[in-house]
Amino acid sequence: MSITSYNGSALIAMVGKDCFAIASDRRLGVNFQTIACDFQRIFKIHDTLYIGLSGLATDVQTMHQRLQFRHKLYQLREERNMRPETFASLVSAILYEKRFGPYFCEPIIAGLNEDGTPFICTTDLIGAKQLSKDFVVSGTASESLYGACESMYKPDLGPDELFEVISQALLSSVDRDCISGWGGIVHVV
Amino acid sequence: MLDFSALEPPTLHSLPSSVEPHLFAAPSFQLPAVADLDGFQKAAVQMVKPAKGTTTLAFVFKHGVIVAADSRASMGNYISSQSVKKILEINPYLLGTMAGGAADCQFWQRNLGTRCRLHELANKRRISVTGASKLLANTLYSYRGMGLSMGTMIAGWDETGPGLYYVDSEGGRVKGTRFSVGSGSTYAYGVLDTGFNWDMSIDEAVELARRAIYHATFRDGASGGVVSVYYVGPAGWKKMSGDDVGELHYSYYPVQEAPAEAEMGEA
Numbered sequence A: 001m002s003i004t005s006y007n008g009s010a011l012i013a014m015v016g017k018d019c020f021a022i023a024s025d026r027r028l029g030v031n032f033q034t035i036a037c038d039f040q041r042i043f044k045i046h047d048t049l050y051i052g053l054s055g056l057a058t059d060v061q062t063m064h065q066r067l068q069f070r071h072k073l074y075q076l077r078e079e080r081n082m083r084p085e086t087f088a089s090l091v092s093a094i095l096y097e098k099r100f101g102p103y104f105c106e107p108i109i110a111g112l113n114e115d116g117t118p119f120i121c122t123t124d125l126i127g128a129k130q131l132s133k134d135f136v137v138s139g140t141a142s143e144s145l146y147g148a149c150e151s152m153y154k155p156d157l158g159p160d161e162l163f164e165v166i167s168q169a170l171l172s173s174v175d176r177d178c179i180s181g182w183g184g185i186v187h188v189v
Numbered sequence B: 001m002l003d004f005s006a007l008e009p010p011t012l013h014s015l016p017s018s019v020e021p022h023l024f025a026a027p028s029f030q031l032p033a034v035a036d037l038d039g040f041q042k043a044a045v046q047m048v049k050p051a052k053g054t055t056t057l058a059f060v061f062k063h064g065v066i067v068a069a070d071s072r073a074s075m076g077n078y079i080s081s082q083s084v085k086k087i088l089e090i091n092p093y094l095l096g097t098m099a100g101g102a103a104d105c106q107f108w109q110r111n112l113g114t115r116c117r118l119h120e121l122a123n124k125r126r127i128s129v130t131g132a133s134k135l136l137a138n139t140l141y142s143y144r145g146m147g148l149s150m151g152t153m154i155a156g157w158d159e160t161g162p163g164l165y166y167v168d169s170e171g172g173r174v175k176g177t178r179f180s181v182g183s184g185s186t187y188a189y190g191v192l193d194t195g196f197n198w199d200m201s202i203d204e205a206v207e208l209a210r211r212a213i214y215h216a217t218f219r220d221g222a223s224g225g226v227v228s229v230y231y232v233g234p235a236g237w238k239k240m241s242g243d244d245v246g247e248l249h250y251s252y253y254p255v256q257e258a259p260a261e262a263e264m265g266e267a
Helices: A057-078 A084-097 A142-152 A159-174 B037-048 B102-123 B129-142 B185-195 B202-219 B245-252
Strands: A010-015 A020-025 A028-030 A033-036 A042-046 A049-055 A105-112 A118-123 A129-132 A135-139 A184-188 B056-061 B064-069 B073-075 B078-081 B087-091 B094-097 B151-158 B161-168 B173-175 B178-181 B226-233 B236-244
Touching: A010 A049, A010 A105, A010 A118, A010 A142, A010 A159, A020 A042, A020 A049, A020 A105, A020 A118, A020 A159, A033 B202, A042 A057, A042 A184, A049 A057, A049 A084, A049 A135, A057 A084, A057 A105, A084 A105, A084 A118, A084 A129, A105 A135, A118 A135, A129 A135, A135 A142, A142 A159, A159 A184, B056 B151, B056 B161, B056 B185, B056 B202, B064 B087, B064 B094, B064 B151, B064 B161, B064 B202, B087 B102, B094 B102, B094 B129, B102 B129, B129 B151, B129 B161, B129 B173, B151 B178, B151 B226, B161 B178, B178 B185, B185 B202, B202 B226, B202 B236, B202 B245, B226 B245, B236 B245
Parallel strands: none
Antiparallel strands: A010 A020, A010 A135, A020 A184, A028 A033, A042 A049, A049 A105, A105 A118, A118 A129, B056 B064, B056 B178, B064 B226, B073 B078, B087 B094, B094 B151, B151 B161, B161 B173, B226 B236
């Protein structure tokens, strides 16, 4: 099996009205065998910035540790939190450092700008940023997720409706994928 | 094709082969007219190989045979269906399970059903489980190496009591009292072997089979969907239950109310 589908994952981030939601599945597997149903893929960087990492589980954890380290240093030096766009550039740079031996993970970054407008973006495994106005997806079920989001998404949803839409999109997509699922977690900010 | 005419049981009324000859002969298939037949066959075998993503089990106990299976069909990582019938009803007292290539299992088990019925008509008595499984095994042996993929269990009740055989596309045929086939079989064996008791009641046996398949669907990504459990007794088979594994999960492991980490406040 391909290295990015060794552990299995599914991630979505969506934009609403002055809010965003980021959701992931919770399964950790080794090929077809399920190992755990409480694996964390979404990490909080600060109160209004979250990163979700899909792909190889060990790289998910390592990337999170490296990014948390860099953000803490930033907080000490600049005495403030990082803006989402800046953080996205940081993620992109860290991934490109490993251009010829990459981390096998594809992050999605979701945050609120200082003026309250939501920001989401995704990058590929070597750091190509892709901004989006509506939703971004990542993981082994990504084709299914794109279809579900495309049909279920509406702009300017409130937090409650956004929660419903993102959950249903995630659940219906992972139901068609053998290696992701077994629970879901949604963060709405 | 090997010639097994000598093994046909002697019948009182041997019908002339001019009458409906195609019913008696095994189906014959045209070979593809390609330059490199061996290479083509190798590629064909490789194409079907990844299949066997399933969990099926069958066991004999005091009151008869239990047969159970999941219902997921997967093509690589994609779930192509959650509602596949993997327990095939060959006739009212014989069941076959499906693992491996779906088309192979469906076709050859229907073919087996036809030949069992012909046996009944020719001999005025039902075929035994031993005989039925041998018919299938011999057919599969003659196609050995051509890329058929089947790991099937033939379960039934005949004059000697309950019977269970495992037959596969490599030509193997084994009699036994407990089998599990498929990618999730190891997980099912764990639950089945621990909980097995020859003197179980029918309900206990059905519950054990259901639990074993459920656990296999939990651990194995290629198994899932609906657990079907059948019971085969002196009067033939009966479908006992069909439960969605998602619902079974919450009935076996009810959700404990966890204290909320963060309440969603009003915006």
